[in-house]
Amino acid sequence: xxxxxxxxxxxxxxxxxxxxxxxxxxxxxxxxxxxxxxRLRENYRRFSGAFARHxxxxxxxxxxxxxxNLGLCRIMREEGAFAEVASLLDLHVAMKAGFPxxxxxxxxxxKPEGLLREALRRNLLLINTESFSELELLNRLAGxxxxxxxxxxxxxxxxxxxxxxxxxxxxPLSRFGxxxxxxxxxxxxxxxxxxxxxxxxxxxxxxxIHQFLPLVDQIQKGLDVKIDFINFGGGFEKASGKxxxxxxxxxxxxxxxxxxxxxxxxxxxxxxxxxxxxxVAAEVERxxxxxxxxxxxxxxxxxxxDAGFLMLKTCLVKEAAGYKWxxxxxxxxxxxxxxxxxxxxxxxxxxxxxxxxxxxxxPLLFARDFVTLKQYLPKIQEGDYxxxxxxxxxxLSNSTQFLNPRPAAVLVxxxxxxxxxxxxxxxxxxxxxDRI
Amino acid sequence: xxxxxxxxxxxxxxxxxxxxxxxxxxxxxxxxxxxxxxRLRENYRRFSGAFARHxxxxxxxxxxxxxxNLGLCRIMREEGAFAEVASLLDLHVAMKAGFPxxxxxxxxxxKPEGLLREALRRNLLLINTESFSELELLNRLAGxxxxxxxxxxxxxxxxxxxxxxxxxxxxPLSRFGxxxxxxxxxxxxxxxxxxxxxxxxxxxxxxxIHQFLPLVDQIQKGLDVKIDFINFGGGFEKASGKxxxxxxxxxxxxxxxxxxxxxxxxxxxxxxxxxxxxxVAAEVERxxxxxxxxxxxxxxxxxxxDAGFLMLKTCLVKEAAGYKWxxxxxxxxxxxxxxxxxxxxxxxxxxxxxxxxxxxxxPLLFARDFVTLKQYLPKIQEGDYxxxxxxxxxxLSNSTQFLNPRPAAVLVxxxxxxxxxxxxxxxxxxxxxDRI
Numbered sequence: 001x002x003x004x005x006x007x008x009x010x011x012x013x014x015x016x017x018x019x020x021x022x023x024x025x026x027x028x029x030x031x032x033x034x035x036x037x038x039r040l041r042e043n044y045r046r047f048s049g050a051f052a053r054h055x056x057x058x059x060x061x062x063x064x065x066x067x068x069n070l071g072l073c074r075i076m077r078e079e080g081a082f083a084e085v086a087s088l089l090d091l092h093v094a095m096k097a098g099f100p101x102x103x104x105x106x107x108x109x110x111k112p113e114g115l116l117r118e119a120l121r122r123n124l125l126l127i128n129t130e131s132f133s134e135l136e137l138l139n140r141l142a143g144x145x146x147x148x149x150x151x152x153x154x155x156x157x158x159x160x161x162x163x164x165x166x167x168x169x170x171x172p173l174s175r176f177g178x179x180x181x182x183x184x185x186x187x188x189x190x191x192x193x194x195x196x197x198x199x200x201x202x203x204x205x206x207x208x209i210h211q212f213l214p215l216v217d218q219i220q221k222g223l224d225v226k227i228d229f230i231n232f233g234g235g236f237e238k239a240s241g242k243x244x245x246x247x248x249x250x251x252x253x254x255x256x257x258x259x260x261x262x263x264x265x266x267x268x269x270x271x272x273x274x275x276x277x278x279x280v281a282a283e284v285e286r287x288x289x290x291x292x293x294x295x296x297x298x299x300x301x302x303x304x305x306d307a308g309f310l311m312l313k314t315c316l317v318k319e320a321a322g323y324k325w326x327x328x329x330x331x332x333x334x335x336x337x338x339x340x341x342x343x344x345x346x347x348x349x350x351x352x353x354x355x356x357x358x359x360x361x362x363p364l365l366f367a368r369d370f371v372t373l374k375q376y377l378p379k380i381q382e383g384d385y386x387x388x389x390x391x392x393x394x395x396l397s398n399s400t401q402f403l404n405p406r407p408a409a410v411l412v413x414x415x416x417x418x419x420x421x422x423x424x425x426x427x428x429x430x431x432x433x434d435r436i
Numbered sequence: 437x438x439x440x441x442x443x444x445x446x447x448x449x450x451x452x453x454x455x456x457x458x459x460x461x462x463x464x465x466x467x468x469x470x471x472x473x474x475r476l477r478e479n480y481r482r483f484s485g486a487f488a489r490h491x492x493x494x495x496x497x498x499x500x501x502x503x504x505n506l507g508l509c510r511i512m513r514e515e516g517a518f519a520e521v522a523s524l525l526d527l528h529v530a531m532k533a534g535f536p537x538x539x540x541x542x543x544x545x546x547k548p549e550g551l552l553r554e555a556l557r558r559n560l561l562l563i564n565t566e567s568f569s570e571l572e573l574l575n576r577l578a579g580x581x582x583x584x585x586x587x588x589x590x591x592x593x594x595x596x597x598x599x600x601x602x603x604x605x606x607x608p609l610s611r612f613g614x615x616x617x618x619x620x621x622x623x624x625x626x627x628x629x630x631x632x633x634x635x636x637x638x639x640x641x642x643x644x645i646h647q648f649l650p651l652v653d654q655i656q657k658g659l660d661v662k663i664d665f666i667n668f669g670g671g672f673e674k675a676s677g678k679x680x681x682x683x684x685x686x687x688x689x690x691x692x693x694x695x696x697x698x699x700x701x702x703x704x705x706x707x708x709x710x711x712x713x714x715x716v717a718a719e720v721e722r723x724x725x726x727x728x729x730x731x732x733x734x735x736x737x738x739x740x741x742d743a744g745f746l747m748l749k750t751c752l753v754k755e756a757a758g759y760k761w762x763x764x765x766x767x768x769x770x771x772x773x774x775x776x777x778x779x780x781x782x783x784x785x786x787x788x789x790x791x792x793x794x795x796x797x798x799p800l801l802f803a804r805d806f807v808t809l810k811q812y813l814p815k816i817q818e819g820d821y822x823x824x825x826x827x828x829x830x831x832l833s834n835s836t837q838f839l840n841p842r843p844a845a846v847l848v849x850x851x852x853x854x855x856x857x858x859x860x861x862x863x864x865x866x867x868x869x870d871r872i
Contacts, residue, residue, distance in 0.1 A: 065801070065839055070870040086801055087839040092863035097872065109801060110752040110763045131754050133818065158757065168688040169809040170795050174757030252604040316546040318567050321594065321610030327546045359606050365501070365522055365545060367608040374605055382569065398838045403501055403523040406869075423869040427528035433842075433859040434506040436533065 152200025204233020308392025331362010640669020744828020767798010
């Protein structure tokens, strides 16, 4: 559950592993990312254990792009994670965080030639490909460089959901991977490329397992090959709590009918990881008849999301047009998705009753710079610190320098020791690449 | 019109002020931002001339956040622009680009105490405030520091349009400024703050002029004061071409009916700047009876948007699910808004016929990492360079380092001289603030 690791001290301040979070904000300034080392390590152990208890050969690859902070990546590596990279930057980060090349998997819709060359030079564990032109390029480069990389094919099972405007244009996911229905044919063709050891198959997310494994079986038997790497990608979030357009419409109707606005719905339940571990292992054994292949997983959000918090300061409290506006010192420059259901709390008065419906916004001067909308909070005063849980994934690595330099990040250890894993930027840092 | 400054050379390559853009991409690599110095300067002159021809006292303040590149800011300063800043970073950039403090206006929904102190210390031209708590803080700081800043009040005329999902929650614009209807009352109260010279009024965008000027008149006469600064904010884009949700629905219905998809609509016409200049000057004189106040404008997009181009390389061409996908080496990390209508062209084959309906996507591995959807283009080959016009505003200053370091930016001078205004980042630049 989100923010469960926080405790309320006698003075009403929230604590993380014994560290007073008000003191932390005072010392390091806000905005501030705070990462919980204990939760990070627990997440990894829970995830890898869920699969390793039921299956002998498992590679859990931390998806570097989710949060590429070197300090967090280092902890994942210490726990025994492999790494999943999808760009030269990712690979640079993974190497710098100490992942050995033989524990790195390369993914991505397209990979520049420089990235493929680097992957070959370092002899990565596995390169997952998504188009035939990429396979041909890789084959040519491998020939030139005199090596024989281990290669997988990513297959796409795509479902069009019409949940987002862009699905009126196209099926946005269909661009990834090879079409699922072409799997056998593409695999057969790829096996003929003389410099590649094509022995991996991938889907992402893992929910397609009931369609996917029969195809793996068919390919193994039909082509008399061994699929060494069965790659299930990611999609293992513990709890997905997003407010969707239907929720908004429902709530707008409630208001029109004079009913109380209510978007504080509980997060949608998703499958527990233990159950996923049992299911995947059982399905693999049942469908393929053995446990010989290595199962590859590429979690990101599962490992880091609830281990990350964003601390903000309330800079202005304002009433206008019938709304209570809380203006904080960080917004969509740091946490993009205001539709994620996050239970925001007041750090310095953690036991205060929630009594007001507020909109929290950031400092960016965009209409859409929201932190959250319609959340019940205690009566907020200027200077209050706020804490956003579930701020570990796609935040720091996807942040901007729009209007403000980026914040620092600290790691709180299990015993309450605090270390900086990212220094706060100055204004001069933002313009250091500019030439006047 | 977008991209009008591009010419097609005999070899079929696009040129900007005589510079072969294929050569530019080859030399500096892609992605690459390219800025047209001639267009930048013309934009400024056209804008300031439109108002200055009809009114004696005009301050055109370049909105730094729109594109805070030092090279571009320096050009604006050379042209005689003032600067509008909204954060300590903006102020740092403006000073570094050579704007003197007496030509800088400070805006923003809230301003941290450090920013207000800096503004007072440097004695900026004007500080526009948006809440009474801010006025009180500023009054206290001015007292402490023994100065008397020139202060404006931003008033909000807000209209709820229900065009976006978040308008089901709230009126997102209502948080900015003071409610328009409280204008007189707030002004009267603000005038009593002993350390402030409250003599400015602001609205943004300028379209509310017919409501705004009568209030200025009422305040001047009713309170027997002189409004020295009448601030009209921004909102002067030359052409607004956005594909909206209604366009998408219409197009989806067309397709269902078996008609040809067509989102290549002409951009919506907006008022020409010459007309805006005449209108504003005439309205001010008619309503206030004189031309004594300084008119302040804060354009951003108008000045830089069509002076900026983003050059991308086609990395992969792929057909899937009935769509043609063009995967480019830059996407929403660099240009956020794929719903802006941009006429994308092939740089190396500018005269090729448009014949295919394609979706251009970026390298980010998000479903929504789109450059554009449903655009007719010539048949694209891997390695083709693409050029996106209208890429000057809210692109570089709002970019991320997600998956890839940020690109270089070059300035092409009127005579075809090329200079770097931003160096390309390396992977190491991205993690330089990280501590392992």
